[in-house]
Amino acid sequence: MTTVEARPLPGRDRADDERADGDTADPDRTDHVPADRTTPDRGPANRAEPRPGIPPTLSPMLSRLAQERATGVLTRERGVLYLVEGQVVHAESPATPGLDVLLTTRGALGSDGWWEAVSEAGADRRVGRFLVDSGRLTAGALELCHLGALYDAAFFTLGPSSGPARFRYGVAHWIGPVRPVSVDAVERETLRRRDLLHRIWPEPGTDTEPLVRTGRAVDATLPPRQRTVLDQVDGERTASDISLVLGRPGFHTLVDLRRLAAAGIVTTRSPTIASGPIPTGSVESGSIASGLAECGPDGARTPEAPATPLSPVSTVVAQAAEAAQASADPDVALLRRLRDALEAL
Amino acid sequence: MPGIDECLLEAMRLPGARGASVVDWTSGLALGTVGDSPNGDHEATAAEAAELARLAAEHKAFAPEEGADWSGGQPPVEDLIICNKDSYHVLRFVRTTFDSSVFLHLWLGRSDGNLALARIRLGEMAERLVVG
Structure with missing residues (x-):
């Protein structure tokens, strides 16, 4: 520590x-x-009880x-x-x-x-x-x-x-x-x-992973706030990138993305779609996977997508968060790093 | 310039007011509450009202004739009115200059409430809350 x-x-x-x-x-x-947390003293309607496992x-x-x-x-x-x-x-x-x-x-x-x-x-x-x-x-x-x-x-x-x-x-x-x-x-x-997120669409992938459009036609009834989010889906951006671009609270974006995922309009970028050089260091001699690795870039050796280049905004926030954790004075350091990073954009 | 609490307390001075809240209709979060709520739980009421507000805001059927203008990210619907045997609910969308999805929810007793007055006043309060 x-x-x-x-x-x-x-x-x-x-x-x-x-x-x-x-x-x-x-x-x-x-x-x-506390014992009273589970006491139904506030009425049963729509109360979000923690699901098993949580x-x-x-x-x-x-x-x-x-x-x-x-x-x-x-x-x-x-x-x-x-x-x-x-x-x-x-x-x-x-x-x-x-x-x-x-x-x-x-x-x-x-x-x-x-x-x-x-x-x-x-x-x-x-x-x-x-x-x-x-x-x-x-x-x-x-x-x-x-x-x-x-x-x-x-x-x-x-x-x-x-x-x-x-x-x-x-x-x-x-x-x-x-x-x-x-x-x-x-x-x-x-x-x-x-x-709430789980009820809209139970797959959490759209919360964090790079997003792509599925190609399914979007009809005119798509709510404008969802359309605004959809317009930012470009194969690279994640939910937090989109939130930063739109200046919209992150959870709001998650809700709209889960709805878009439920409608089959947006999905996470499949690892096999991602292109990029395979890190040579990951081929281990003698491993079972090494044979598969030579099959091509979409082989089983790379179960995760290669690192996505971060957009400037997510980099700024990542830097700021890092500064906040590393510095003795998180407030001032955070402010300085944020300002510097924003000016550098 | 009023904050959330002042705005809600002002709403509670309307004739017949039983309870009031400020709710985010995307998440269903009650950002502020005062007075009673219909089912004894402001948070549950907020989540239910938010679902109703979202549907009204997003469905084209409730948009004005010239089309749904979401300029500024704000819904084309101004307010929703629900009437039952003993009470009224007025939900007023709050237009903000930042990205948001917020409405005021006022619950009124039907015998002593004045729906027309409440609707007008709630609109004024919604504007003062963010514009001053």
Whole structure:
């Protein structure tokens, strides 16, 4: 576990500054589930019960942090959650556009306006407040966009994870307070969203893999939001690439792609379609596969598609996520890397 | 300039208001709720209302005669009205300048609610929420 410098709140024991454990979605850890979670106290209608095989608690560590009303940042494999006194105040994931992309893509906010707010109020961690006070956004618009982005990034962050989770006490996000939500609400919504996707189309491939059109004719009744997504399917882009291009929350894109997949219009790119040089190092002498490997590029030796060239936007986000994980000060480092990468586009 | 809570509280001051919420119709997420909900569960109500709103927004039958104008990514439908024996539901789509799929949902008692007034006011609230 990499030890990074945390910024503790005054009075907190240093020894407690950082916590890490194997916070993977491990079914063995479901004993952390509060007994009342399964109590049908909210009515049975449309309640997304976790399906068999899916642990009813997404992150035991997150539940504990909520109970102890912790403040800081939880870093998981696919994103980060910022907590203030046990409530979720912000979330980010490389799989979905950040607030800046969401607000600037359609012109709700000019890029200049965004960066001015970040430079004016970022150090005080009041960027959200500044955007409203300076008249750039209404409180309602900021809350709608930020809250949507929070649940969206949390959905990806709390997705199945194989890596350990890490919590750093005292770290706050520069966006500042907007509209905190409970950990319980975030976890419940994440499970409900998984269930929603599964009901639309049970194959999860379109969530993450490069997408292609099947060639099936598209009739005029295709809803415009799905058509907008379909127009971005080019054989290379993934769902998160498309979300970034459209400035649309990632989960919304997943929903539309599952609907397009269910309609037989979009599918994942088959490994055999992908072309590219075969890594020579993968031919192992004496292995059973080596005979197959000589059959051609679509042989069994390459079960996975060759690495897809990342689009600039996904590279930016990947870099930003990497910076956030590697740096002692994720906020400032993230901002710098994002700015540099955006300017370089 | 009002936030989500102020907007919902304003909606609750309408005659006959029983409950109000702001809902994302793509995911079914309730972004904010106040008052009661018809089945005692705002989240479940939001998910059901979202499904209805999505169908209304996406089906051409409900678009204006000149066609479904989705300019700005916003649906061509302004609002939905549901009436039952004892209550009204008004769902008002919120037009935002960023990509979204949000509506306001107001639940009114039929005996003391004023549907026409509620519809007009909800439209004004939806606009003020994002435009100011």
